Amino acid sequence: MFQIGLTGGIASGKSTVVAMLRQLGAGIIDCDQIAHDVVRPGSEGLKAVADAFGPHTLCADGTMDRAYIGRVVFGNREKKAQLEGILFPLIQRGINDTIEIIEKNKKNPVIFLDMPLLFEIKYNTYVDEAWLVYVDPTTQLSRLMARNHYTRDEAMARIHAQLPIDTKRSLAQVIIDNTGSLEDTEEQVRYEWHELMKRIQSGE
Numbered sequence: 001m002f003q004i005g006l007t008g009g010i011a012s013g014k015s016t017v018v019a020m021l022r023q024l025g026a027g028i029i030d031c032d033q034i035a036h037d038v039v040r041p042g043s044e045g046l047k048a049v050a051d052a053f054g055p056h057t058l059c060a061d062g063t064m065d066r067a068y069i070g071r072v073v074f075g076n077r078e079k080k081a082q083l084e085g086i087l088f089p090l091i092q093r094g095i096n097d098t099i100e101i102i103e104k105n106k107k108n109p110v111i112f113l114d115m116p117l118l119f120e121i122k123y124n125t126y127v128d129e130a131w132l133v134y135v136d137p138t139t140q141l142s143r144l145m146a147r148n149h150y151t152r153d154e155a156m157a158r159i160h161a162q163l164p165i166d167t168k169r170s171l172a173q174v175i176i177d178n179t180g181s182l183e184d185t186e187e188q189v190r191y192e193w194h195e196l197m198k199r200i201q202s203g204e
C-alpha cells in the first residue's frame with residue numbers, strides 16, 4: 001500500500017493537515033500518539049524512561065511528567081539521544097503494528113505517517129513520498145507559543161531540536177504551505193490529494 005511520510009516543523013500544522021487528509025479517505029498513523037502510547041502508565045517504555053531519568057519522570061498519578069522530560073531533553077543533545085534510544089524501537093514496533101492493521105482493513109488507498117522526525121531519523125527512505133507541511137519561521141514561533149503557552153526560549157529550544165525547515169523543504173516531494181489561512185491550506189491539500197490519486201491510478 002502506498003505510504004507517505006508527512007512531516008513539518010513543530011507546530012507547522014501537521015495535525016491540521018492530517019485532519020483534512022483523513023476527511024479525504026487517507027489512513028493515518030500518528031507517531032506522536034504512538035510515542036505517547038509507549039510511555040502510558042505501567043508500560044515497559046515508561047519504566048525504562050524512569051530508570052534512566054530518575055524519580056522526577058513520574059507524576060503523582062503514575063503518568064510521565066512530560067513537561068519535566070521536555071525541559072531535560074530539549075536543548076540537551078545527549079539527553080535527547082538517550083530518550084530516543086529508549087523510545088524509538090518501541091515507536092517503530094507501534095508503527096509496524098498499525099500499518100499491518102490498516103493494510104488488513106484495505107479501506108484506504110494510501111497511508112500517511114504523521115512523523116515529526118521523518119528526515120531526522122531518515123525514515124523518508126522507507127516511504128514512497130515525503131510531504132512537508134511548511135510554515136514560515138515567524139508564524140511557526142507565534143503559533144507554538146500561543147498553543148503551548150511557552151516562553152520564546154522554550155519554543156525556540158523545541159524548534160532548534162529539529163532540522164531547519166528549509167532543509168526539510170529540499171528533501172520533500174510535495175510541500176503544503178500552511179502559513180496562510182486554513183482555507184488556503186485546505187485548497188492545497190485537496191489539489192495534492194487528487195494529483196496523488198492520479199499518480200497511484202497510473203501506477204507511477
Ligand SMILES: CC(C)(COP(=O)(O)OP(=O)(O)OC[C@H]1O[C@@H](n2cnc3c(N)ncnc32)[C@H](O)[C@@H]1O)[C@@H](O)C(=O)NCCC(=O)NCCS
Nearest residue numbers: 009010031032035066067069070073084087116117161162
Ligand atoms: C520530550 C517529550 C516527553 C515532550 O512531550 P510533550 O508532550 O511536551 O511534547 P509532544 O510529545 O506532544 O511533542 C510535541 C512536538 O515536539 C517535537 N518532538 C517530540 N520529540 C522530539 C524529538 N525527539 N526531537 C525533536 N523534536 C521532538 C515534535 O514536533 C512533536 O510533534 C516528548 O516529545 C517525547 O517523548 N519525545 C521523544 C519521542 C519522540 O521522538 N517523538 C516524536 C517522533 S515520533
Ligand SMILES: Nc1ncnc2c1ncn2[C@@H]1O[C@H](COP(=O)(O)OP(=O)(O)OP(=O)(O)O)[C@@H](O)[C@H]1O
Nearest residue numbers: 009010011012013014015016143147178180181182
Ligand atoms: N493555517 C493556520 N492558521 C492559523 N492557525 C493555524 C493554522 N494551522 C495550524 N494552526 C494552529 O497552529 C497550531 C499548530 O498546529 P498543529 O497542532 O496542527 O501543528 P503540528 O505540526 O501538528 O504540531 P506538533 O508538531 O506540536 O504536533 C495549532 O494551535 C493550530 O490550531
